Amino acid sequence: MALRFYNTLSNELETFVPADETTVRMYSCGPTVYDFAHIGNFRSFLFADIVRRTLEFFGHNVHHVMNITDVGHMTEDANADGAGEDKMQAAARRVKEDKKSGKVPEGAVTNPDDPYQIAQYYTDCFLEDARTLGIKVAFEYPENILHATQNIDAMQEMISQLLDRGHAYVGPDGVVYYSVESFSQYGRLSGNTLDRLMSGAGGRVSEANQANKRHPADFMLWKPDSTHIMKWDSPWGTGYPGWHIECSCMARKRLAADVIDIHTGGEDLIFPHHECEIAQTCGATGKDTFARFWMHARFLLVEGEKMSKSKGSFYTVRDVLEGRIKTESGQTAGVRVHPAVLRLELIKSHYRGNMNFTHKGLMDSAGAVKRLTDFRNRLEQACAGAAADVDFDYPILGKFADCLADDLNIAGALGAILPWASTTPDDPAAALGALNRMNEVLGVVPLTPSSDADAESGSENSHIEALCRQLDEARAKKDYATADTIRGQIQDQGYDVKTSPSGTIAERRLA
């Protein structure tokens, strides 16, 4: 089946075929680790995970690599005199505050002034969140998730190559800059060609900095600065690398190729980050292509608006999972959310449209996860867990495959699955096989019915169980007032109550 992806490079849907048929080489821009990643970041990471799982679904072997940006870049990188506060220093302040309030686990960061400890702390948090949400590459740390700070040598090597090949120069300020005029393709990805760039339109370019560059769009590769909180020796003085070089370097190094198949990231990275990556990699390799496909996820809105710290909508994964989000009425939701629910909420709409994260949407997703889980449980019972192998001739699976192959149409795929999940298939073993294959991409059907219960404390389980029995007793005695009170108690603790002839069952709500 032909896979079609929208390529930012051409602004068109293109049929995807890997350059090397044995392996798809894929690189995703990962998090900066000066703070917790928020759900907007995770939308982008989950998008990359869907790309990877889709490729695997269609039988490709995928080598997926992600970076961890742990070099403390200036808060204002454009500020060439280094006046901005280092992000790692800002993070140190934050961690010190969090340590006081007990948010940082005992022993996690023994010295908040050590930037490597800060970076590792947030890296660990990121990995934990990513694994919770089922992002595959997170289980491949550290082989396929690389730290920038552990690849400084490779960056210096690439900078040397760029200097040798005439794509870089040392400015009067001692900073090594990339010369955008040396690379004729500059602007091809973003449309921001040199003639179109409106210098400083974003208001983030300082005049003083520009004086040292040959062209206003030239960007930093290495900055000598012995006062920087993270610094390394280099032929250009002790200092630190520019932001863009790490991805060019690590993609080439870890994927062992000058040209890779797919590069993903958030839409804001198209310019300058990915434009600069292309300039660097192509400048160093001499090839005219870095990534054959560039794929970008649109931004996430929260309740219809941009996420904002002042509105309290900069949710982290833990904020959502632990119920610290606001409902439509502005109340704190308070109910724990199953990770599969958040995963589905963040993947269910098309990656090239803005996604609106809402409390209502989360409730919707919870219903869908529950429905799929119940469906799976029914199928497993019906066929004693013996799933049969099915191929794309199986109607739902074929439809699912068609949707995915059409530029990752997850919403369309869900439109096929959800009504199917209300049916009772004639061949439960085949249906289970199909569902399992689809879930390899979606990753939203919790593994076993008991896995959620296992996550609860034993005492809570037995407490709820006891209330269920009391409810049954009251009902048997036709003491409905008591029964209703007990039911209310169980529900208040985040459970759905189901009464049946064989007794009351409480199920923890997924959100």
Added chain:
RNA sequence: GGGGCGGUAGCCAAGUGGCUAAGGCAACGGAUUGCAAAUCCGUCACGCGCGGGUUCGACUCCCGCUCGCCCCUCCA
């Protein structure tokens, strides 16, 4: 000013140049229930941001406009 993406019912969200515009949620009616929940059955867009054009026919193609979002050197 420039580059790019999007605007389908209360909400989320597919889709096609031409049968009655998927699906989910919510809502409503019914079955069931002590009452609910869950489940099941049924109802729910004469219209697809606005205005033109092309066409026998457009929500789907083209032009203009409008709104939202991203970028034009912090950003997923």
